[in-house]
Amino acid sequence: MSAGSSGTFNNSFLFNPMAKRKVSLFIQCLVDSMFPHVGEAMVTVFDRLGIPLEYPPGQTCCGQPSFNAGYQKEARKAALHFIELFEDSEDIVCPSGSCVSMVRHDYPELFKDSPKMQERARAVGKRCYEFSEYLVDQLGVSDCGATFRRKVTYHDSCHLYRNLGIDRQPRVLLNNVKELELIEMKDSTQCCGFGGTFSINYPEISTALVDEKIKNILASGADVVCGCDMSCLMNIKGRLSRLGETVEVVHIAEILAGSEK
């Protein structure tokens, strides 16, 4: 199995039967409407790895904003829509940790009063993966063949890090990007202050938190901050932009898709 390391790509996925599985793209609402280029970047990476893709039409939102605001009935409806949409998919891959956490952990909870629905939710949740997690843990990929000539720091998003336990995978991928220098910031796992409707309901607290995050990003000396969740990144980007800071904000898929020479 170590033969993979002899190639240009330091990967074992080529010998992994999982590689033959079809990936259904779960493009969360924020990427769909505001950052479609992140979805495109994911497609580029999967194409390069030879992974067959599909995009089940009719996707909207996983229901997380409703869920976090307490509107469980609405969240349950959205969950049902999602489950019906993805029930026949093989592997479901999403460029957002919090949405995957919603599907994997919160959907089964939403249907705890209905064993049959809960089983369906669990079945879908088990096949739902975050992008970096899927590449590293499921496909055994560590090198996507990308080059990125910048100093990059990585923000650990809350639900990605705490609910899904993903922190190693994105770092493995970033460390294998040619010419990329990964610099860790202080308190990378500290919340950026987004929190969905929290950022609208308590803007002063939210801003104080994102300012703390930005202080640590700037202190790292990196010129790019990347992460696996566009919602946190939108918050960081929005505040950096307002402050007139030039640090660039990108999703990890954009870096992994890059091939600048």
Add this chain to the structure above:
Amino acid sequence: MSESFYRENAKKAIADDKLQAAINLIQDRFGTGLLNLWKEKPEMDELRNRVKAAKDKNLKNLDILLAKLADSVEARGGHVFFAETAEEARLYTIELAKRRHVKMVVKGKSMLSAEIKIDQALADAGIEHWETDLGEYLVQLDKDIPSHIIAPAVHMNREHIGDLLAKRIGTPLSYDPPALTLAARKALRRKFLKADMGITGCNIAVAETGQVSLVSNEGNIRMTGTMPPIHVALMGMERVVANMQEHKDMLQLLTLGAAMQKISTYVSFNGGPVAEGCPDGPQEFHLIIIDNGRSKILADETFSEILSCIRCGACLNVCPVYGKIGGHSYNRATYSGPIGAVIEPLFNGINAQADLCKGETLCGACLKVCPVKNNIPRMLLALREKLAYGDEKWDVEQQNPLEELAFRGVGEAMVSPRLWHTGEKVVRSIMKKKPHQNDMVTAMSGPGRAWTDDRDLPPIAEKSFARLWKEKLQNRPLPAEKKEDNSGKDEGEEK
């Protein structure tokens, strides 16, 4: 939404550089420290699970355990009183004090004493009372309330403390911590010698032995429980454990959680009044076992888990929101931080404490650090659900019917892709008309304004991913189909 008390206080706290520095210090040291400890010593997980399981079991058998505890305490010559409400607990204490002609009370640090508002009752009865925990003493002198479960005066810096002691007890002005501590110690010693009654809390009560354990680092609680002739221990009814083995486990988690200590400087086992062969201790010992809303929580399986809390305060030390707004912003409630955000609404009304339920990011750090793994984010979500729709059992009025309408509308769109994308179009055209700078929207109106007051907002893209997929991506030319070859090894060479 109009500016709430919570938000106003939060703003003040955020602007207070000294407060920020003080909280940063405690969070970096204890919060980050404990998270690292859990990570570095995965074997601790077993202890944490064991304590949680014992707590679970004890909560299910609370009636039996409390009866056993009462028997054990009485067998040692102590008195036990079950107080259903804070008022009953206050009345019992005040009547006892009056009966014994108590003129001065010293107090060991106790959150429960604040919860039942004993200070006001003592003052109303004309009884002088003094906090003896250094932090609590400073807070009392400052006529303020604690801002942290374990570090009540974390919001004060040494300059503040120096000025306070000089002004209130006439010590020579100094900003030197050892000198200040000594001055407070001197003043407090005199109170201990004069006091007729000591009031403490109760960290752990053991049903088997009838003993109340109290931890401290200053020795003040031991003196409070032994020097005055009467010792009154206030105990939340969920603090009971069955036996000394459970006691040992819980004590270990408590001191680790509170201050990263293997054990606190003092652990006092208070076993009741003096007896033959046991000449040390008070003449009288009273244990007041207090419900004050706990039975109601216990009866609701959504929230009963919160009664497993050991009151170590670790969740305050990792919470990013607490780290910014400090303990006083939680509507000046007794319990602040993540634990306060759950129990204060349950104790004092979910509507009245709505900001405590909603004012967190749900980052999950509290769950990670909690020694007994209490799922605070889950309970915050359950509280929010009650605010979203209203709830009879907890007497919650729907907080914002308009908000529900909005979420219902968005909810409809979530199950109708056509409606969803129409909505997207509408938002895109609204945003297009708003001022832009560097491809970012700089000023929204309506609910979006709260965002653009401090942040810019990326616009809605011209073409959604769904549309890009339909128009070009699904028919994209795929890279040469080399990977269909299953033979393996050469493929690593492909570039």
